[in-house]
Amino acid sequence: xxSSGKGRPGRRRSAGAFDVRNVIxxxxxxxxLVLVVVGLIDRSEATLAKTDGVNANLWAGLxxxxxxxxFALWSRLRPVVVDRGRDDRPGxxxxx
Numbered sequence: 109x110x111s112s113g114k115g116r117p118g119r120r121r122s123a124g125a126f127d128v129r130n131v132i133x134x135x136x137x138x139x140x141l142v143l144v145v146v147g148l149i150d151r152s153e154a155t156l157a158k159t160d161g162v163n164a165n166l167w168a169g170l171x172x173x174x175x176x177x178x179f180a181l182w183s184r185l186r187p188v189v190v191d192r193g194r195d196d197r198p199g200x201x202x203x204x
Contacts, residue, residue: 127188133179140172 147166156163 127183129179129183133176133183136172136179137176140169140176143169143172145169 143165147163147169150165151163155165158164
């Protein structure tokens with residue numbers, strides 16, 4: 109038989125929301141979204157003159173959104189797998 113029903117010591121789970129890549133993707137995505145909105149709203153000549161006619165907020169925001177999407181995709185395709193040890197199970201005490 110492949111496994112017995114004694115608590116399955118080799119049980120594994122993904123880190124999910126606790127994966128740092130998700131936090132990074134959310135923060136960079138939020139900042140990117142703010143920059144895109146500012147880039148779309150504030151298109152005055154004075155703002156464009158500071159960057160030689162390039163809407164820097166818009167382009168930086170779009171770049172940050174692409175970066176955040178890449179991080180989120182990486183997190184979904186290659187999740188961090190955490191082995192569940194004996195100490196993690198409720199009702200059991202570690203040791204011999």
